[in-house]
Amino acid sequence: MPAERNIEIYQGDNYVHQLTLKNSANAVINITSRTYSGQIRRRRTSDTIDATFSTEITDGANGVVVFSILPATTANLRAGIYVYDFQELNGAVVTTILTGSAVVTGQVTR
Numbered sequence: 001m002p003a004e005r006n007i008e009i010y011q012g013d014n015y016v017h018q019l020t021l022k023n024s025a026n027a028v029i030n031i032t033s034r035t036y037s038g039q040i041r042r043r044r045t046s047d048t049i050d051a052t053f054s055t056e057i058t059d060g061a062n063g064v065v066v067f068s069i070l071p072a073t074t075a076n077l078r079a080g081i082y083v084y085d086f087q088e089l090n091g092a093v094v095t096t097i098l099t100g101s102a103v104v105t106g107q108v109t110r
Contacts, residue, residue, distance in 0.1 A: 002085065002096040011107040012075040014068065019086075019097070021063035031088075032060030038067055038086035040077070040102050050077055053086065079106035 009015045021029045038053035051074070053067040067086055085099040 002099045004100045005098055006100040007084065007102050009069070009074055009077065009102055009104045011077060011079060011104055012071050012110070013107070014071055015074055016066060016068040018058070018064060018066045021065065021088075021097070028061075028063035030061050031057055031063050031065060033090075034060075035089045036065050036067065036086065036097075037089070038084060038098075040069075040082045040084040042080075042082055044083050050082060053084075074104070075107070077104045079104050 007015075007017065021031055023029055034057070036055040036057070038055070039049050040051040040053075041049060051069055053069060055065060055067045058064045058066050080103075082102040082104060083100070084102045086097050088095045088097050
């Protein structure tokens with residue numbers, strides 16, 4: 001089962017989230033050869049992707065991956081509650097790492 005974590009995004013700002021992946025013994029996992037992806041949608045059943053996370057492995061040997069969204073993308077999200085998930089591809093195995101709500105707060109300064 002994926003970990004559940006609700007995230008907050010401020011409309012028009014960068015969103016950056018860093019994860020350090022560990023095994024059940026709490027030791028970091030070498031993720032160098034793995035890839036990651038994630039999306040935000042209004043509902044789990046929606047066909048429309050409202051935003052896609054950019055991903056970067058910043059320290060693969062120590063299990064560190066960053067997922068982010070640029071301000072131009074968050075500016076186009078309407079304020080409200082969305083859902084998201086973040087997945088890992090390890091060879092042919094897809095595993096959902098994180099899931100939850102993504103609450104978008106409308107910006108004031110434009």
